Amino acid sequence: MSFKTTCPYCGVGCEIKISRSNSTLKLIGDKDSPVNKGMLCIKGQTLLETVGTDNDRLLKPSVGTWDETIKTIANIFRSNKKDEIALYLSGQMLMEDLYVAKKFAESYGINNIESNSRLCMYSTVEANKRAYGADIVPVSYDDIFLAETIFIIGSNTADCHPIVFNYVKKSKAFVVCVDVYKTTTAKKSDLFIKVEAGRDMEIIDDLVNQPWFKNKKTLSIYSQGLTQSTDATDKVNALINAHIKVGNINKPGCGVLSLTGQSNAMGGREIGIRTKDLTATEFFSTDQIKTLWVMATNPAHSMINYRKFETLIVSDFTETLTTKDADIVLPACSWSEKTGHQKNSERRYLEQNAFLSPAGESKPDWKIICLVAKSLGLSGFDYKNSAEIWLEMKIDETWSPRIQVREKIVEFEKVDRAYGKSINNGRLLEQWHSMSRTGKSKTLNDMTNKNPQTVSIHHTTNTEFFKNKKVELDKHSKQPCFKG
Template sequence: MADGSAALRTVKTTCAYCGVGCGVAGAVGEGRSVLITGDAAHPANLGRLCSKGSALGATVGLEGRLLEPTINGKSANWHEATALVARRFKETIARHGPDSVAFYVSGQLLTEDYYVANKLMKGFIGSGNIDTNSRLCMASAVAAHKQAFGADLVPGCYEDLELADLVVFSGHNAAWTHPVLFRRMEQARARGQKHVVIDPRRTDTAEGADLHLAIAPQSDVRLWNGLLADLVRRGAIDRDYIASHVNGFEQVTAALVESDQSLSAVAADCGVAIEDLRTFYDLFAANARTVSLFSMGANQSAQGVAKGLAIINAHLATGRIGKPGACPFSITGQPNAMGGRETGGMANTLAGHMDFSPEDRDRVARFWGAPDTTRAPGLKAVEMFEAVRDGRIKAIWVMATNPAVSLPASGAVRDALAACPFVVVSDCVETDTTAFAHVKLPALAWGEKDGTVTNSERRISRQRALFPPPGQARADWKIMADVATAMGFDGFGWASNAAVFREWARLTAYENRDRFLSLAGLSALTPSAYGELLPVQWPIGVDGEGTPRLFVDGRFQTPDRRARMVPVLPKGPAELTSAAFPMSLNTGRIRDQWHTMTRTGLAPDLCRHAPEPYVEIHPEDAEALGLKDGALARVSTARAEAVAVAKVSDRQRRGSLFMPMHWTDAFAPSGRANALVEPRVDPTSGQPEFKHTPARVRPYRETWKGFFLSRSALMSPLGADLVWRRIPQDACQQYEFAGRGDVAERDVLRKALTKRLAGELVTYEDAATGARREAWVEGDQLVAVLYMTTTGRLPSRDWLVDLFQADLTAEARSALLFGRPPGGPVDKGPMVCACLKVGAKAVTAAIAAGADTADAVGAATGAGSNCGSCRPEIARMINAFLVTPKEPVRAD
């Protein structure tokens, strides 16, 4: 934090995380200190921030940063690195053609970066081989929008979430993934808004909903088709709207009658109670103001496009689109996934929502002055890395993303990168993917970037730099522009990011007779006006005014201006479970982490709510398998094996497993979830199936376990055969580990951990229990702690972690040997509120003392009073206490 007595420079920018696009005010102090608050004037969040956004100030340090170009691991200057990348790409293209190279880009890029990447690859290299990690998040929604509306158009705005009388969350755990929007809807519930959650898991969003439909995996289309059939039976469709604005209704209803659409049949196929199904259908029929939010739970599927279309069909048939509080709403996962979709970041689109029709392609080519502009789509993400592996792609440039962790079957992705003749990675930090780079290029991080992003409601916001570039780091657009120039291409000589943005805005307006995406009113921005640009939603007219809601007049971007309903048929899982793999593995996100932890992993507070990789399993499944809560479990699929902590919970559907996808080689190499996932994709969108992979799980059965606390992070991994996890703490790094070997394995680990430690060694060993306790002390400072055991229990880590933050007393030194804190145990319990560091013990104590609402708990402890993302968990703890009262709990 900056010194409050000093005058601080406040910069208004946009959050680095999800698609909500929250405004952030950063009060910048000396060095790289910054005080982060929400921007009360920004319409996306009105001053609110979630736990991740609130902790942005803890992530702006230079730990792990790339600060200079490197070639084959050796320092280089920008001229050398740029020249090499340009030469290798030119040579590869000359020998093997333009489709032998590829770019894999990211929703972490700014719109200006995305535009330059797309122009270089599709316009001047002449290949469609540029795709974005948004392919993993929103590609199915894009395809559904294009089929139904004629273009990738999100109809609604955030105001609709407050105006709606019914919100349906389809595969969307908003309480964790979009908590700021969830708070807005939570407030709307006070006036009577109803919530229905469609999700196999009982998430925090589902926990407090009016209705939770825990459907069987891959039964979404069946559920929504059944809804449409029920609306037709009731006469609850809007025939006037259909007659005036919609094609395909008859074909869709004809397809429905080919299967039994009775409530009993749909309920049986979806695995839900018929009463619950009827309640959902009643609610949908009764509430004209309905918003259906769908996110990765629906999109990340081999049937993702069908799911999106089934949701849209229900809205078109009832006229619930283009109206206040009524729309199907695809909610994006990344801060600039929309900006990438707009600029052509996906392999199957051109910039400005144009496609590969001869007319669109020629228009873009004329605007760019690039006659070699590609005439066909390129390879989508999964196909792209398959082409890298089999040698069709011989040079790839990865920008601001970590496919060695995030893509399905990530082990195969690593094999592909290892075999590729030329790999370039431009990023701000070292990642699992940079380990495969022949050339690493240092890019700007969130706190240094300057440009624009587009959020889920089509709102363009400015991202502004808080700090000057560190070391030799450069803007991504500038890195690419310099490479393009070195390759001999004209048209990349922009003087500033404002100039890039103006060109992009002009392209959206160029020969635009029917495209909704237009930034015409921003195409002549001066550098000063660009710098001061306020949040605005496209389409943007020549007067500079934005458009909150699309399709208000019932006109769409199809040739006849009518929306299209598309028949979709339900299918079972693409790969059924078997005796070898009898369970269904679902991967996803958790509340306080982001993607592969390259940013959130720097904030200790964000690592405490879910500190280790875990696998969630139903109690009956766990009992049958001999799995205990908190024990290590081995999760296997046909692709790989991972080890994670078993989390036994009835919030998980029987026969299903859930694993978060965030952990990496730097934090828990044995806990990487996406290595387990089969790379099946939706045939239309190319989006991978992350929600259903046949799997099995069994106990890990370690023979010993331990932990190591150290003031500094280890310089090298602990070994591939050892199960270990790193948990950042405020003043130290915590390593948890377990093994299946003997004393020799433990000795090898001990030597690796302690060979560079200095100071006085305090040690205790008990051969009978295999217990070993060692501590290194230098002066009054604790340097490191190592505890191991083969049969005994390990003590709470909280009190040991706290010892690193103060001078050691004589009593504390003794406690290190005894293995327990002086004055009784100190255990704060699992973290509940990451913002204010409130643990479960304090929350439970407040509940036991009479706090019977989330607000009351907040008043007593502070928990839930900041961003509110922990309020559903607090409510769940209150309900559990009321059902089963417990003895009074002391808050440590």
């Protein structure tokens, strides 16, 4: 028996084939996939090491039976004002999960609904709207092979989106990389431009004067290095403007590609998971929110200003720093137990298909949300399976990545900045986010422990900051952290 599914980690969206013979599972990259053509990076290759039920796997609700737990949550929701409740979702959730979460928020009147992908995505959304008039991605991975220059800025593509970088290296393009230190991508590029943290706008402004940019078919690739900064919208807008100015857009091999971090970050953006009140960081930095329901993300590990809430509800498949803090923990199905869709960086819909039964009493996220919605008396949440949700979503699956760009460039006022000392971080090839899944793989952990980069995340640019500090793996999250 064989199953076709998709890797749950990064936004490249590599498709996978799983075969089962007796009780043995085998995983390979799908050779017929237009996305990855059979290739998988080490995280994708080791996915089967992360399935099953280890000690950290959540198998039943933490405060009683499912019935009791759902009633308790409904009572908590009723005891709060609507603007005191927030849903904090994730780019790891499938299209169907996110759609049902949004429908629930709208039906119940919750304005505070955000996804963790807001943190990396929304500067691109706003920049696209300014530059193109809509949030579109007018390129595909095929453009990599048609480009004469590939300009990579703020993206360690080789470690964070390895299959896309494999295409970059296979292409005949001249590769230019801009970053704050010599990343793996920089080392493998034809030209590395080292930039002081925050000063990338000066490089973008000068692009239109560079022969390798203006006289060639150029594709720009970027990710969080560009999008997670205070003037990120302007930076992405400026990059698109540079393409428009020299005519490097809306033609084969030309354009701007944002590499999305998570497997379905793009899907959440398209469904329109977005607050009408507080932003994701404001959930944590203000005290308006009394009840926070976190799904498939780990803000205790990574959110600046993370704080305690009167009630913290967490749905996840495994224990994390956030579930440790939660008043109610709901066991959600893991990747291998879920069926639905996700959307990758080039805006291609991909299927995830369950090849294992839900572990213990775990349920898919959409089903848990439906139970709470029905307990609150809402109608329209009686789905039998995720296929019914997909049909209701009425997704237009036609593949049309190219658009007409605005004729007039939308200029913006640049901000004067003071440049001080700053700290930077990065990702490891062999680990993912807070390591709640990759941390279960022996192969990946062995590679991480051997990889000298686990101690070099900051200290290559911050030697003083790290002086006399010992870097270890955090006991719970196994994330590199410094002691002393």
